[in-house]
Amino acid sequence: MPDFEKTKRTTLKRLHDRGRFDRETVYAILDEALICHVGIVVDGAPVVIPTAFWRDADTLYLHGSSASRLIRALEAGAEACVTVSLLDGLVMARSAFHHSFNYRSVVIFGRTEAVEDAAEKRRALRLFMERLAPGRWEELRPATDQEIKGTGVVRLGLAEASAKIRTGPPIDDEEDYEDPVWAGVVPVSLACGAAQPDPRLTPGITEPANIPGPGPFKAGA
Amino acid sequence: MPDFEKTKRTTLKRLHDRGRFDRETVYAILDEALICHVGIVVDGAPVVIPTAFWRDADTLYLHGSSASRLIRALEAGAEACVTVSLLDGLVMARSAFHHSFNYRSVVIFGRTEAVEDAAEKRRALRLFMERLAPGRWEELRPATDQEIKGTGVVRLGLAEASAKIRTGPPIDDEEDYEDPVWAGVVPVSLACGAAQPDPRLTPGITEPANIPGPGPFKAGA
Numbered sequence: 001m002p003d004f005e006k007t008k009r010t011t012l013k014r015l016h017d018r019g020r021f022d023r024e025t026v027y028a029i030l031d032e033a034l035i036c037h038v039g040i041v042v043d044g045a046p047v048v049i050p051t052a053f054w055r056d057a058d059t060l061y062l063h064g065s066s067a068s069r070l071i072r073a074l075e076a077g078a079e080a081c082v083t084v085s086l087l088d089g090l091v092m093a094r095s096a097f098h099h100s101f102n103y104r105s106v107v108i109f110g111r112t113e114a115v116e117d118a119a120e121k122r123r124a125l126r127l128f129m130e131r132l133a134p135g136r137w138e139e140l141r142p143a144t145d146q147e148i149k150g151t152g153v154v155r156l157g158l159a160e161a162s163a164k165i166r167t168g169p170p171i172d173d174e175e176d177y178e179d180p181v182w183a184g185v186v187p188v189s190l191a192c193g194a195a196q197p198d199p200r201l202t203p204g205i206t207e208p209a210n211i212p213g214p215g216p217f218k219a220g221a
Numbered sequence: 222m223p224d225f226e227k228t229k230r231t232t233l234k235r236l237h238d239r240g241r242f243d244r245e246t247v248y249a250i251l252d253e254a255l256i257c258h259v260g261i262v263v264d265g266a267p268v269v270i271p272t273a274f275w276r277d278a279d280t281l282y283l284h285g286s287s288a289s290r291l292i293r294a295l296e297a298g299a300e301a302c303v304t305v306s307l308l309d310g311l312v313m314a315r316s317a318f319h320h321s322f323n324y325r326s327v328v329i330f331g332r333t334e335a336v337e338d339a340a341e342k343r344r345a346l347r348l349f350m351e352r353l354a355p356g357r358w359e360e361l362r363p364a365t366d367q368e369i370k371g372t373g374v375v376r377l378g379l380a381e382a383s384a385k386i387r388t389g390p391p392i393d394d395e396e397d398y399e400d401p402v403w404a405g406v407v408p409v410s411l412a413c414g415a416a417q418p419d420p421r422l423t424p425g426i427t428e429p430a431n432i433p434g435p436g437p438f439k440a441g442a
Contacts, residue, residue: 009268014288034409035308035322037258039267046260046267050306050326067235085271087256087411092432096350096361097368101256105271129317139402140317147318169419181360182426186433187414188255190308198390198404205403211313212407
């Protein structure tokens with residue numbers, strides 16, 4: 001797969017070694033994350049909203065109520081910036097200055113586009129469910145036309161996309177390594193816990209295998 | 222403490238019951254989170270960047286290299302939107318339509334301002350270290366004037382701020398509750414793991430008690 005093309009705004013001005021433009025890296029970050037932060041410009045000012053997302057090849061999907069201000073702006077073809085971040089660790093260095101976080105992030109710039117066709121909307125929404133719990137779409141009653149109509153789905157092409165990554169131990173000034181202070185990394189991760197059945201669950205229904213289990217979230221696992 | 226004043230853009234147009242304007246709720250979300258997503262407008266287009274932040278009363282602080290494009294824009298007094306999100310659960314409902322996420326988020330609008338005074342910068346940076354590892358600032362060699370100069374620190378007043386929260390089990394259509402499908406919540410949380418000592422750690426230095434331990438991150442704990 002070819003790399004994403006670098007543009008002025010996806011090229012890092014500093015810390016060039018943290019930049020990544022290969023699709024494997026960008027895809028892996030997007031597929032591990034559960035939420036993104038979408039930025040749009042409203043009346044000249046920035047607005048950043050957290051929301052769910054999913055990916056199909058080089059297309060990112062977002063959805064929400066057709067009545068939501070964000071979804072309406074995105075359906076109208078807003079210029080957007082979608083950012084996805086995974087925090088991996090607290091980097092405790094030997095000087096305050098070299099403290100850092102380990103992380104993996106993706107930034108995507110582009111104009112969103114409404115998914116208008118009801119069948120394509122259904123297909124996209126089903127992909128989202130597959131990501132969360134493979135096979136669950138078929139276990140549920142079919143989505144009604146009214147529900148599909150009430151759900152706004154937008155796509156954003158992965159064209160102007162890039163990743164930024166920091167990993168590893170602190171990088172201290174050479175003369176600080178002998179300081180009598182502890183240094184290292186505190187790993188941080190997002191994990192699922194044991195599922196909590198709905199208090200109104202019909203007695204006798206047990207948790208199926210496709211519900212994400214305790215541990216790191218694995219899309220479609 | 223008085224609530225934050227509602228403004229046009231912090232008032233929810235839908236799902237009003239998810240909105241919160243009390244300081245206790247906003248503070249608690251900000252103090253639990255480790256990163257925020259900062260939105261600014263560059264050449265008319267939105268840019269969203271993940272970064273660390275910390276809070277002191279009604280002031281939010283951000284920092285970064287004085288050479289970073291984001292920090293330069295924020296120091297110049299950019300109109301910003303800072304969003305903080307905590308994902309709490311995957312809500313598996315009896316219809317695709319009612320699937321949701323449990324989350325707590327805060328959105329802050331305002332103009333950032335450079336912290337110019339070196340002593341105030343030091344004080345702010347020390348507060349950030351206190352949040353991560355109380356007492357560590359004193360254990361490290363003092364930050365040099367050059368390091369303070371090379372670090373851009375900006376403040377954003379908590380004035381136009383609000384929180385949005387979803388908790389609890391799925392809310393299904395009444396007629397779906399008898400469907401023979403599992404429903405419930407998969408809890409999700411960010412947690413620290415066991416600290417990994419720097420491979421170059423001087424032998425004999427043990428991990429001090431102020432390094433965050435395994436489990437949920439507790440600021441300044």
